[in-house]
Amino acid sequence: MDGDGGSPLIWINGWFFKMIDKQVDSPAKAVADIFDGATVMIGGFGEAGSPIELIHALIDQGAQNLTVVNNNTGSGHVGLAALIENGRVAKMICSYPRTVGSKVFPELYRSGKIDLELVPQGTLAERIRAGGAGVPAFYTATSVGTPLAEGKEQRHFAGRDYVMEYGLKADFALIKSKQADRYGNLIYNKTARNFAPIMAMAAETTIVQAERMVTAGEIDPEIVVTPGIFVDRIVTVANPEQESKLVAEGRFYP
Amino acid sequence: MDGDGGSPLIWINGWFFKMIDKQVDSPAKAVADIFDGATVMIGGFGEAGSPIELIHALIDQGAQNLTVVNNNTGSGHVGLAALIENGRVAKMICSYPRTVGSKVFPELYRSGKIDLELVPQGTLAERIRAGGAGVPAFYTATSVGTPLAEGKEQRHFAGRDYVMEYGLKADFALIKSKQADRYGNLIYNKTARNFAPIMAMAAETTIVQAERMVTAGEIDPEIVVTPGIFVDRIVTVANPEQESKLVAEGRFYP
Amino acid sequence: MTADIIGWNRDEMAKRAALDIPDGSYVNLGIGIPEKVAQHVPEGREVIYHTENGLLGMGPVPASGGEDPELINAGKKAVTTIPGAAFFHHADSFAMIRGQHIDVCVLGAMQISEQGDLANWSTGEPDAIPAVGGAMDLVAGVKTIYVITQHCTTDGGPKLVESCTYPLTGKNVVDRIYTDLAVLDVTPAGFKVLELAPGVSFDYVQQRTAGKLLPAKG
């Protein structure tokens, strides 16, 4: 396993066989089949954990009319904000589409050019986990008695009111990790973990940008955060761009 | 932090203050307030992860009429099987009350002396997690069309039938960990992890027997499995008994 | 006498709230004045801070130059960790909140009603960008909800009201309110004044409150 995208081979009885290897060569190849109208979960809480190279590859790729699930709506004119600014996102599902330095979403929203499904942050997280765990719906006390509960089914359990919320799945998830192995076992960096592990569970195809590839077994089985079963493709991005730096520099993508 | 139950002190401006420290001196003290009729979740899958010293302390303590949540019903005449054999358990909530070498539960069950709520293993796990996460009920496809769905609410979502299951909470959880710090941050050993992290979430009072106490910070924040917020008491049991060995030796408890 | 020279300032409000946080609590602090509470916890108490983006055991703001863009709090500001911290994903983090594992949450407010209803996420104006974050989860899930807020709006209007006109964050969720003028409990009979800021009278507070105030002792 050389860590640069080569396919590991195993020698058995005089033959070489290809082993499981989820690495792909480039962000462009990793996102090539994201289709118009797809639902795409994108990891990150603000810039922490935002897979900026995968988002930029998705902008280059050109898919339209996307439904994007992310806690926020990006900032400046790079990453998620650039995806929105380039007119690729028909709908955002998020908890907090208002950030310092975030102008792109508010303008499109006010002019009616983008839809918004506003979801409390914990309900969003729980809906994503439920989607990944085969739970089609569950009940929560969050939002009861507020405008966000309007139109939702309510029910009483043991002396308290709850609303019913649906599990949320996606066609693709784009996430960022610190290390990955060929099976897709992942570990993350500090609070960049945030939504990535549950989005990996909830997406049909999970695409990871990892800062470093390691040999299978190098990540102790006790500390794996995302087991490889939830991962489909890994691309190494050794030195990812830092969103806040690009924003400070006034950069636009593309 | 000396790891033997002493209370850590911190010196501030000429005064010593007691720091958070969830250690207790003995299994007996750790389980002293478990009351008659309590619901007690007990970690473990078979003997892996079974907190045998805490269970034995609970037998000594004498609480009656317990509802116990565990995947199994113990084996031989020690640990959970001994708790049942000593007549302390009114009801078992479990997925598999039939194990090689498990005679205690079957006899009491056939003679009508113990109740059984049989729950599919994944539904049991998900109900426990839901209890810990503030979810009073959720839907699952597991058990649809089987006797275990009888009497349960059913509902159709997106072309498939599901049953409604309730979140499960407990008054106490007894679990076993490999390492703990004074805050109750825990890591586990291999497949002994099983139900412990979710039971810690679902119980009002979580009691841990840890093989080793470590200084706060010694467990890397990236690899903590159970954050201390889910833990109330820790007792060090450096060399826990091995259930299968006691069973092989024909041992009884007490 | 003008409103800005009477009563507690922001730090004093945070300090007063900090007094009520029990030793050993798990605490989540909202953005703004609530963040200041951490600086005022009385010596000798150890409190563990949770930030909903996946960290328990949040430490103070790092020294300048020591910021890590991947170690932030819910307000997206750089933080540190204490020895004994833990990282986890968003669903586990909100399980702590929604499963009633956090002891105390301190939040800001736009309006609080006599029934303890809280409005702190939206003015409900048609062109406002609605953004709720974790506020609804916190008020629904945390055992004790404290609010720190100026007693009045910048226009001098009341924030403590008979019933909220802004969209709610939660119904019947607030336990105690720390303003620049007073500390008040939400009780079934109405706002109960526990303590007045120095130089502030009960009547002065009542005049600035759109709900009936109760004295601490009848």
Next chain:
Amino acid sequence: MTADIIGWNRDEMAKRAALDIPDGSYVNLGIGIPEKVAQHVPEGREVIYHTENGLLGMGPVPASGGEDPELINAGKKAVTTIPGAAFFHHADSFAMIRGQHIDVCVLGAMQISEQGDLANWSTGEPDAIPAVGGAMDLVAGVKTIYVITQHCTTDGGPKLVESCTYPLTGKNVVDRIYTDLAVLDVTPAGFKVLELAPGVSFDYVQQRTAGKLLPAKG
């Protein structure tokens, strides 16, 4: 000619099933004959084994003396890990099953109906101790369900039936059946014989099946 000298033995059944497991699959193997499948995966295929008690990347049985009572499989037998394994808790483990992340599950059976209903957890007898374990989760959640079973009961009665008389594990869940006599697909029209064991005729299998068999090619 007696039943025990005709058809495939247990290892041959497991070997035949192993042929149908695609390279790169995530697989959960039930207790009994299904466990043997792991020994027969064709060379050149890499398959990852999941055991529902919290391990992905389960390796073979350890050498005698190398057993660890805290490293076991769902049958509570000692196992090992492969490089690249991961441990996790029970809710995460069953999220893999129930969230349809496992590709193939191979299970034993007491009865399988023409509709693909499976009964494999209880005889339903009054004094039986009911024990279901993870079977209902597996059949409800895993994408492809294979069953390995003797074609007949020890009494010679049929296990492939028009409708199950034992309590069900799941309705309409079985995709393919590997018996000592044949490989059969569950189709809307009934059991379809894909392959016969050496020396076994279609009629021989039909006589031992309480549902209508379809030949592989009309």
